[in-house]
Amino acid sequence: MKYFLLIFVFAFATYTYAQQTTGGIVGKLTDREQNDEPLAFANILIKGTTLGTTSDFDGLYEIPNVEPGTYTLSFSFLGYETVEIPNIEVVAGKVTSIDVPMSASQGVALDEVVVTTVARKDSEVALLLDQKRTITLETSIGAQELARKGASDAATAVTKVTGIAREEGTGNVYVRGLGDRYNITTLNGLPLPSNNTAKKNIDLGLFGTSIIESIGIDKTYNAKNYGDFAGANINIVSRNYTGAGFLELGVSSGANSEAIGVEDFYLYEGPDFSGFYNKEIPDNPFNNTFDTSWDRETRSTPINSSLSLKGGDSFNIGENSTLNFFAVGSFSNKNSYREGVNRGAPNLGTGLPNSDFDYQRYSYETATTLMGNVGLRLGSANDIKYNFVMLNNSEQKHEEFDGILDREDDAPNGGGFIQRNTFERTTLIINQLLGNHDLNENLELNWGVGYNNVQNLVPDRRQNTLLPYTNNDPQGPKSFRLVSDASANHRFFQELTEDELAANISTSFKFKKNDDDAFDGKLTLGYNGRFKDVSFEATQFNYQILNIANQPNVDPYNIDAYFDEYGPGTGYWQIRTFRGTASTAGSLDPQTYGGEQQINAGFLTLEYKFTPKFTLFAGVRGEQIVQRIDWSTVIQGIGNNELETFEFLPSLALKYELNEKQNLRFAASKTYTLPQFKERAPFLFQEEINQDTQGNPALENSTNYNFDLRWELFPSSSELVSLAVFGKYIENPINTFLIVSAANNLSYANTGDSATAFGAELEVKVDVLENEKESAESMLVERLSVGGNISYLNTNQELDYLKVSEETNFAAAFTNTEAPLQGASDFIFNADISYYTEFANNKNLRTTLAGNYFSDRIFALGSTGRGHLVDKGFVSLDFITAAQLGDHFGLGLNVRNLLNPLVERVNENAEGDLDTTNPAIPGFLEDGPVTALSYKKGVDLSLSLTYKF
Numbered sequence: 001m002k003y004f005l006l007i008f009v010f011a012f013a014t015y016t017y018a019q020q021t022t023g024g025i026v027g028k029l030t031d032r033e034q035n036d037e038p039l040a041f042a043n044i045l046i047k048g049t050t051l052g053t054t055s056d057f058d059g060l061y062e063i064p065n066v067e068p069g070t071y072t073l074s075f076s077f078l079g080y081e082t083v084e085i086p087n088i089e090v091v092a093g094k095v096t097s098i099d100v101p102m103s104a105s106q107g108v109a110l111d112e113v114v115v116t117t118v119a120r121k122d123s124e125v126a127l128l129l130d131q132k133r134t135i136t137l138e139t140s141i142g143a144q145e146l147a148r149k150g151a152s153d154a155a156t157a158v159t160k161v162t163g164i165a166r167e168e169g170t171g172n173v174y175v176r177g178l179g180d181r182y183n184i185t186t187l188n189g190l191p192l193p194s195n196n197t198a199k200k201n202i203d204l205g206l207f208g209t210s211i212i213e214s215i216g217i218d219k220t221y222n223a224k225n226y227g228d229f230a231g232a233n234i235n236i237v238s239r240n241y242t243g244a245g246f247l248e249l250g251v252s253s254g255a256n257s258e259a260i261g262v263e264d265f266y267l268y269e270g271p272d273f274s275g276f277y278n279k280e281i282p283d284n285p286f287n288n289t290f291d292t293s294w295d296r297e298t299r300s301t302p303i304n305s306s307l308s309l310k311g312g313d314s315f316n317i318g319e320n321s322t323l324n325f326f327a328v329g330s331f332s333n334k335n336s337y338r339e340g341v342n343r344g345a346p347n348l349g350t351g352l353p354n355s356d357f358d359y360q361r362y363s364y365e366t367a368t369t370l371m372g373n374v375g376l377r378l379g380s381a382n383d384i385k386y387n388f389v390m391l392n393n394s395e396q397k398h399e400e401f402d403g404i405l406d407r408e409d410d411a412p413n414g415g416g417f418i419q420r421n422t423f424e425r426t427t428l429i430i431n432q433l434l435g436n437h438d439l440n441e442n443l444e445l446n447w448g449v450g451y452n453n454v455q456n457l458v459p460d461r462r463q464n465t466l467l468p469y470t471n472n473d474p475q476g477p478k479s480f481r482l483v484s485d486a487s488a489n490h491r492f493f494q495e496l497t498e499d500e501l502a503a504n505i506s507t508s509f510k511f512k513k514n515d516d517d518a519f520d521g522k523l524t525l526g527y528n529g530r531f532k533d534v535s536f537e538a539t540q541f542n543y544q545i546l547n548i549a550n551q552p553n554v555d556p557y558n559i560d561a562y563f564d565e566y567g568p569g570t571g572y573w574q575i576r577t578f579r580g581t582a583s584t585a586g587s588l589d590p591q592t593y594g595g596e597q598q599i600n601a602g603f604l605t606l607e608y609k610f611t612p613k614f615t616l617f618a619g620v621r622g623e624q625i626v627q628r629i630d631w632s633t634v635i636q637g638i639g640n641n642e643l644e645t646f647e648f649l650p651s652l653a654l655k656y657e658l659n660e661k662q663n664l665r666f667a668a669s670k671t672y673t674l675p676q677f678k679e680r681a682p683f684l685f686q687e688e689i690n691q692d693t694q695g696n697p698a699l700e701n702s703t704n705y706n707f708d709l710r711w712e713l714f715p716s717s718s719e720l721v722s723l724a725v726f727g728k729y730i731e732n733p734i735n736t737f738l739i740v741s742a743a744n745n746l747s748y749a750n751t752g753d754s755a756t757a758f759g760a761e762l763e764v765k766v767d768v769l770e771n772e773k774e775s776a777e778s779m780l781v782e783r784l785s786v787g788g789n790i791s792y793l794n795t796n797q798e799l800d801y802l803k804v805s806e807e808t809n810f811a812a813a814f815t816n817t818e819a820p821l822q823g824a825s826d827f828i829f830n831a832d833i834s835y836y837t838e839f840a841n842n843k844n845l846r847t848t849l850a851g852n853y854f855s856d857r858i859f860a861l862g863s864t865g866r867g868h869l870v871d872k873g874f875v876s877l878d879f880i881t882a883a884q885l886g887d888h889f890g891l892g893l894n895v896r897n898l899l900n901p902l903v904e905r906v907n908e909n910a911e912g913d914l915d916t917t918n919p920a921i922p923g924f925l926e927d928g929p930v931t932a933l934s935y936k937k938g939v940d941l942s943l944s945l946t947y948k949f
Contacts, residue, residue: 023090024064027098029055029075037380039102042077047084050770053717054129064660066090075100127214128765132714135607135617135655136222137667137724142214143239154215154236155204161217162722162761162789164232165828165854172199174857175219176726177757177793177824178231181673181734182704186235188387188432190450191226191530193498195426200676202454204234206391206428210308210328211371213239219726220653220708221669223603223619224506226528227649228674230704230728238387240375241312241326247949250308250330252892254942257900259302259337259362261938266296266362266398268421270460273333275366275394277423279459281493285541286575286582287568290491294462294559296398296419299364302335304942324375336363340935342401346907348865353907353930354408357401357418361935368392381438389430397422410482411467415474417556418488421462428454447505458494464559465489480562481551486544486576493590494538503529506603521608530599534677537590539577547571578634578684593631593681593695595640600624617653622646625674629681629697636682641697643680647672663712673702673734679748693736693746698808700750703731715766718785722763730755733797735822737804738863740811749808751861752798755821759793780838788831795821799861801915815862817913822861825854825873847881859905867908869932874901892944897937905933 025046029039038059045052046063048071055061068090075083080102090096127140139161146157155173159166163176172180185192185201192202216235218225225233259265270292271277282289308330315323337360344355370390377383398421405416434448465488466478483489506526545551551572554562566572580587605619625647630640651669658664678685681695710724733755739745769784799814832850839845853875860869877899882892906929 022065022067024062024066024095025073025088025090025098026060026062026095027100029059029061030099030101039077039080042075042080042102045074045076047072047074050772056129056133062660073098075102077102128714128720129717131720132663132712135615135665136218136653137220137665137708137710138216138218140214140216143209143212146209146212153205153209154207154212154234157209157212157215158204158217158234159852160830160832160850162724162763162830163219163759163791163793163828164217165823165825165857172201173204173234174823174825175217175231176728176759176791177795177821177857178728179823181676182229182231184226184229184233186233187389187430187450188238188434188448189235189504190432190448190502191500192430193428193452193454193500193532194676195428195454195456196496201234202428203393203426206367206393206426207236208330208332208367208369210310210330211239211369211389213237220651220667221649221671221706222617222651222653222667223605223621223649224524224526226530226599226601227621227623227647227671230671230673230702230706230730238371238373238389239326239328240324240373240385242314242322242324242375245311245313247311248309248946249949250306250310250944250946252304252306252332252942252944254304254894254940255302256304256334256336256938256940258339258936258938259335262337262362264298265300265302265335265337267299267364267396268296268398268462269293271364271394271396271423273366274331275333275368275392275425277394277425277459278457279493281539281588285588288563288575290460292460292462294421294464294563295557296421302337302364304332304334304940306330306332306944320379322375322377324377325372327372328369329371330367330369332367334365334940336365336938337361338363338935338937341931341933343930343932345866345932346930347407351930352407353404353932355403355405356407356414357403359402359933359935360400362398364396366392366394383434383436385432385434387430387432387434389428391428392425394423394425405465405467410484411474412471413468413474415468415476415478417464417466417478419464419556423459423461425457425459426454427457428452442510444508444510445506446508448503450500450502452498452500452502454496454498456494456496458492461490461492461494463488463490463492464556466554466556469553477553478556479551479553480545480573481548483545486542487540489543489545490540492538492540495536497535498532500530500532502531503527521606524603524605524607526603526605528599528601528603530597532597533594534596535592535594536677536681536683537592539588539590541575541577543573544576545573589632591633591683593629593633593677593683595627595629595677597628597677598624598626613657615655617655619651621649621651623649627674627677627680629677631681631683633681633683635684635694639682639697641680643675643700645701647701661714663710665708665710665712667706667708669706671704671706673704673730675699675701675734675748679734684745694739696747696749696808696810699734699748700732700807702733702750705729705731718765718767720763720765722761724761726757726759726761728757730757730797733821735797735861737812737814737861740813740864746860747808747810749804749810749812751804751812751814752800753803755795755797757793757795757821757824759791761789761791763787763789780840782837783835785834785836786832787834788829790830791828793824793826793828795824797821799915813864814915815865815867815910817915819861819868820858822858825857827853827855827873829853842884842887844884845881846883847879849877849879851875851877862908862910865910867910867929870906870908870929872904872906874903875899876901888948890946890948892942892946894940894942894944896940898939900936900939903933903935903937904931906930907932 029042031037031039042055044061053061053063071088072086073088127142158164165174180199195202214237218233310328312326339360342357342359343353346353373387375385401418404414405411430452432450437445467482468474469477469479506524508522508524510522577587601623603621607617609615625645627643632638649670653667656664680697680699685693706728708726713721732750735751739747765787767785771782773780801812804812830852834848836846855873856870858868859871862868879895884890908929
């Protein structure tokens with residue numbers, strides 16, 4: 001920590017200096033066609049220099065530190081007439097004010113406008129300007145930066161932000177070491193439902209960058225946001241369009257090096273190319289009336305592809321109103337292959353894993369996106385927008401496990417075989433209506449209402465387990481003969497549905513401190529409501545093996561032949577659910593849980609500028625939370641549970657402008673963490689091989705206390721140096737843990753009294769080279785920029801097995817009395833270098849090399865004498881290049897995961913503060929670490945073409 005403080009002091013001393021004898025230019029840009037409303041994100045340039053800026057949301061601009069002299073000032077905005085004002089005199093120690101009304105031009109050709117800084121609201125320059133002026137500590141990443149760094153979805157996008165890492169193989173992220181339960185995801189400020197029973201947040205990988213204007217990551221809490229987070233509020237801003245009409249077609253093709261490298265690529269019967277597949281439970285399933293095959297089948301060459309079409313337009317309605325449209329439709333697919341090892345927990349006596357498989361996984365994924373929005377601007381005071389989004393994402397997996405199922409019982413010498421075929425589909429439909437109204441000069445009204453529906457389906461998952469005919473002959477024929485667990489061979493059907501209605505409304509009153517025209521404060525009063533209905537049901541048909549002595553040999557890749565020859569009634573097997581056989585009453589009734597969650601919240605915030613440099617943003621929020629759950633499960637029968645609480649949540653943010661380029665910020669807040677439905681419902685989930693979970697109705701809220709201190713330097717409109725230190729204190733933290741029982745299932749509990757997280761973050765964006773050269777048509781730009789961020793995190797939590805046993809019906813056996821937080825890496829590092837050059841108007845090349853590293857992080861806490869299960873850190877490297885070849889054509893080449901590192905999860909030796917007092921721990925693992933999982937993801941290569949009509 002001391003090294004980060006030294007960096008802070010050094011940077012502060014280097015850049016905090018007395019103002020030189022220079023002058024400045026300030027002013028306001030207005031839109032003459034829109035009743036002189038402010039014109040945001042226009043370009044202002046001092047001709048003949050590199051000095052320039054963009055106007056902010058209020059149309060205001062400022063160019064400080066201008067040497068005394070006489071200049072020509074150029075004002076430009078795409079689609080507007082360029083205005084040049086000559087003979088502007090800048091005097092030392094004084095500020096020259098220039099207010100400019102601008103008019104839209106119907107005859108301005110693109111090559112007549114020289115754009116020296118990007119004017120789009122999703123540009124890096126615009127978002128940096130917003131970060132500089134805002135009071136809170138929100139960081140944003142826009143569409144321009146996402147394209148430059150090759151991010152294809154929101155999950156990849158947010159990992160480019162300091163202190164954020166992605167959970168391998170998912171769209172879930174860790175923010176400052178805090179995972180899914182500590183974050184919240186919103187779209188345009190309205191909350192989104194989850195697509196996964198095991199997660200609180202929706203998979204960010206569902207949101208392709210084609211529908212994203214920007215993503216705001218607020219790592220500090222303010223009272224306008226829902227209080228159920230301690231990591232970050234991740235707000236996706238959907239793309240809007242306000243310019244001239246356009247239509248763009250995009251296609252791409254590529255492959256994954258691991259998938260293309262296998263001799264045969266296997267999937268299975270049922271799911272189709274589109275990803276819209278579903279399968280219902282057939283009539284009379286106990287007679288094996290399923291019409292889909294158990295066996296794998298060879299698919300064609302695994303080539304990835306995508307197709308997209310997007311467009312937008314704007315129309316004038318009368319003199320003062322406009323109507324805007326934007327729509328995008330896209331489909332993409334991706335193939336992947338993994339090969340490696342997959343092992344169970346190590347035996348405490350021998351150090352050998354209890355199960356040991358050679359592992360193969362073939363995967364085919366699809367993503368379909370439809371989005372449309374309509375924006376209506378009535379005069380200069382009223383904005384109304386409607387957004388519609390439909391996302392359909394699917395994954396079809398064929399997995400094979402070959403080896404030891406159980407070192408003591410099933411295939412102890414090897415030769416065991418499991419194959420699992422899984423299709424999972426998520427369909428999300430979002431409807432939002434948003435409004436902003438300036439009621440008068442001082443009073444504004446903002447509102448939004450959203451209705452979301454998400455459906456997650458796992459139709460007809462199929463699993464087979466075969467063992468050697470005799471345990472002493474692992475290379476011999478395989479059979480169902482020694483399979484004792486009925487659920488080892490099964491078909492599974494699951495459906496999760498969430499309906500959610502959300503509403504925001506707030507009114508703000510602006511007030512002045514003095515008699516000048518500037519507003520020095522704002523008081524906001526608001527309400528948020530969130531009403532969710534959840535319904536989950538699942539049925540598993542287990543094939544219980546009978547007549548053990550006469551079971552025949554079975555070909556692992558021709559399971560259908562066995563069931564064709566030995567059909568229902570032969571006495572070789574019977575189908576049963578967890579509720580019983582065909583003769584058991586209610587055996588076809590699914591296991592279910594569901595319920596409702598209601599959050600009603602009111603908030604009050606005050607924003608006040610005490611001096612031109614010092615601003616306060618304070619707020620209070622009250623949330624009334626009710627979570628009702630009812631269930632019908634095999635574990636606990638029919639029951640229900642209710643969690644009801646009221647949370648009082650204060651927040652404070654302070655901003656001090658050290659000078660026109662530097663800010664010092666402080667934030668502090670109180671938040672909470674709410675258990676999820678699945679975590680509190682006593683339902684048994686068999687989601688992965690050797691990984692079953694069940695809920696804990698006794699789970700309670702956690703309480704979080706957060707603080708942040710950040711210094712920022714903006715050397716130019718596109719550069720940033722930022723250093724932050726932060727801390728979090730969590731009362732009653734929630735963790736996943738291993739239940740001490742014969743089944744060894746996972747569950748959830750408040751595993752200790754407290755947890756802490758302290759860290760520091762450093763971010764740098766600089767332009768190493770920036771040149772302008774004249775051509776016959778315009779000024780051409782050449783730029784080399786470098787960016788990077790690094791975060792250090794130190795976390796610790798108490799682990800108390802007595803607390804778990806006293807507060808729940810479960811027993812825990814934590815190996816350690818203390819441990820880092822799950823998912824927390826000590827170090828996260830991101831870096832990129834980008835080169836951009838223009839050859840002529842609309843002819844340019846952009847190339848980026850982007851890298852990421854995260855250090856080791858805990859996947860699961862050590863239990864029953866074993867060390868922690870740890871995901872090993874690795875470096876990833878991406879190469880992204882794109883060329884604009886004129887007004888119509890563009891080409892792109894993306895090479896992701898260039899280094900193709902080994903992805904590895906290990907069970908470490910027990911170390912640290914070992915709990916020797918727990919009688920449930922038989923001993924400590926001495927040998928290790930033991931590799932639990934390892935594979936390579938492969939290099940992803942894609943070539944894209946875009947055409948603008």
